[in-house]
Amino acid sequence: MKNKLKKGTRGSATNYITRGKALKKLQLTLTDFRRLCVLKGIYPRDPKKKAEGPLKTYYLAKDIQFLAREPLLDIFRQIRVQKRKIIRAKSRSEPGTLKQLRESMPKYTLDHIVRERYPTFHDALRDLDDPLCMIFLFSSLPALGHISADRVKNCVHLAREFQLYVQQSHSLRKVFASVKGMYYEAEVMGVTVIWLEPHKFAQKLPRDVDYKVMGTFLEFYECLMRFVNFKLFLTLGLSYPPPAAVFSKLRSGTAESGLVADLKQDAGGEMAKKRRSKRDRKSLSVSHESVSAAVQAVMAAAARKEGSQEQVDEEEELAGAQDGGDELDNEDDSKTLLFSGLSFFLGRETPMSVLDFVIRSFGGSVVCETDCRSVGSVRGKITHWVVDRPKLRGEKRVDxxxxxxxxxxxxxxxxILLPVSLYSPGAHLPPHLSPFTKEEEDGYRPAFSEFIERIKAGDTSVLAESAFMLGQAPHVKQGRLELPARREDGHDHEDDAMPAGEGAKDGAGSSRSSAEEEQEEDEKVLDARAAADAKSEEKELAKMMMPRKHQKLYETIMRGRKRRSAKMQTVVAKRRAIDDA
Known part of the structure; x- marks a missing residue:
């Protein structure tokens, strides 16, 4: 007779383990266990069958076995023992022993965990959104309670280093100003990275947040960002960490003169050795390249003598593909270097750090009002003056x-560079559209988005409409821009207007009577209704032939479409109400 299986020997009872048993097995406190799980990326599970009740927290047994072999376990135990000795020395009033114990506190690093969780560099880049948001958040927080001043300072340095890489590589793609802060999107080595930078104002720390857990996440993210920044700087051939003189030049507006030189002059010996080894390999391969080039030249001459046209066609195709690639590269350069050749003067009332980062990322130069003695000292060097005041101070310069x-x-x-007249000081600004929303999914397209698309398409008439700030455009209503309404056929309503004389001539010259025209229109309406009814019947028949599973899926899709169309109609109605007000 086959032996019966005992309860708790297979299934979820052995695959999962409760948190209490895990603490006993690892001999850790709850604080150290949570800290270790955060660092290693292990989180609780929700099994279908909970062997020890629904009120307990479960982990995978394999994850706990994985934690049991972690080198940090011994260091955490040593730190716990050291803290007990410190408490004992305090109670005995032994200052010498207390100082010695604090200086001999065990230390650890998280480098092996970073390499373990991210085997390749692209894996780290794909998971860079949360670390960047956390780093920029703590860089703007005050040093209070569990947030030390050294940690805030380190976050500020890491954030500046990443921004410096984005500026030098021109990787920034999108910017959006929201209530929470500034959203950025950058393309770093083919990976899209999005992060949030809070606004620069005094932050209030809420009391219902566990800053110890956030500090554990931040500890791991700091180590990860050091790895990432080092690798990114290495790809550009720059030294890491960058010297402090670089950031001082960025603040003073003289970074263009010697920024790259300052970053490259402190490069380490390893980078120099790598460059020398690359040059040696290139010099060794010169002879092979020259021989292969000579062989290809002889083969090309023989092919021309034989009159083979296939090779010529292939060369033309390759040349055409290369020209197309050059055109795409030129388009990308025009977008990434949008402000190339432009110099901006930032008023003291503007968000200087944000504007400085965005302008330099797109090839422009910046001069801040707080860094120059007078406006006359930078006369002739600037092309745009960024103002965030309703009125200008002093006289307005024509140049x-x-x-x-x-x-x-x-x-x-x-x-593209939008018309400047829309954004003059004191003017009612157009809507600041989010670049992260997809208009195809929402089904609604704002009027200003259509305005921008017409500018990109080369519509010259839209530039005349942008002069509404000066009171010269016909489509102006209470200081707001109103674009001409467009019909579904793509023509303006103004094109429908015709002189009365021409209409009378057409009416007199028509041979058909009004009764015949009405009859033809009625027939067209009836035909359209019949076609619509036939189409709806075909849909119903096709729906009846579907399996029940497919019918439910089809109904879900149709409900989603109706919900999106209703939402779009609501937004359009709100827009019309605002325009009519």
Whole structure:
């Protein structure tokens, strides 16, 4: 007779383990266990069958076995023992022993965990959104309670280093100013990275947040960002960490003169050795390349003598593909270097750090009002004056363009320099559209988005409409831009207007009577209704032939479409109400 299986020997009872048993097995406190799980990327599970009740927290047994072989376990135990000795020395009032114990506190690093969780560099880049958001968040927090001043300072340095790489590589793609802060999107080595930078103001720390857990995440993210920044700087041939003189030049506006030189002059010996080894390999391969080039030349001459046309066609195709690739590269350069050749003067009332980062990332130069003694000292060096005041101070210069900060963000998202007249100081600004929303999914397209697309398409008439700030455009209503309404056929309603004389001539020259025309229109309406009814009947028949599973899926899809169309109609109605007000 076959032996019966005992309860708790197979299935979820052995695959999962409760948190209490895990603590006993690892001999850790709850705080150290949570800390270790955060660092190793292990989280609780929700099994279908909970062997020891639904009120307990379960982990995979394999994960706990994985934690049992972690080298940090011994260090955590040593730290716990050291803390007990410190408490005992305090109670006995032994200052010498207390100082010695604090200096001999065990230390650890997280380098092996970073290499373990991210085997390749692209894996780290794909998971860079959360570390960047956390680093930028703590860089703006005050040093209070569990947040030490050294940690805040380290976060500031890591954030500046990453921004410096984005500026030098021109990797920034999108910018959006929201209530929470500034959203950025950058393309780092083919990977899209999105992060949030809070606004620069005094932060209030809420009391219902566990800053110890956030500090554990931040500890791992700091180590990860050091790895990532080092690798990114290495790809550009720059030294890491960058010297402090680089950031001082960025603040003073003189970074263009010697920024790259300062970054490259402190490069380590390893980078120099790598460059020398690459040059040696290239010199060794010169002879092979020259021989192969000579062989290819002889073969090409023989092919021309034989009159073979296939090789010529292939060369033409390759040349055409290369020309197409060059055109794409030129388009990318025009977008990434949008502000190339432009110099911006930032007023002290503008968000200087944000504008400085965005402008330099797209090839522009920046001069801040707080760094120059007077406006006359930079006369002739600037092309745009960024103002965030309702009125200008002093006289308006004719050789400058005065814009508000939103012009920079909207131009970056649009990929072109938008008309400056829309963003003049004190003007009612157009809507700041989010570049992260997909208009195809929402089904609604804002009017200003259509306005930008017409500018990209080369429509010259739209530039005349942008002069509404000066009171010269016909489509102006209470200081807001109103684009001409368009019908479904793509023509303006103004094109439908015809002189009365021409209409009378057409009516007199028509041979058909009004009764015949009405009859033809009625027939067209009836035919359209019949076609619609036939189409709906075909859909119903096709739906009846579907399996029940497919019918439910089809109904879910149709409900989603109706919900999106209703939402779009609501937004359109709100827009019409605002325009009519």
């Amino acid at each position: 400058l363009e005065y814009v508000q900060p939103q012009w920079i963000f909207d131009s970056v998202n649009a990929g």
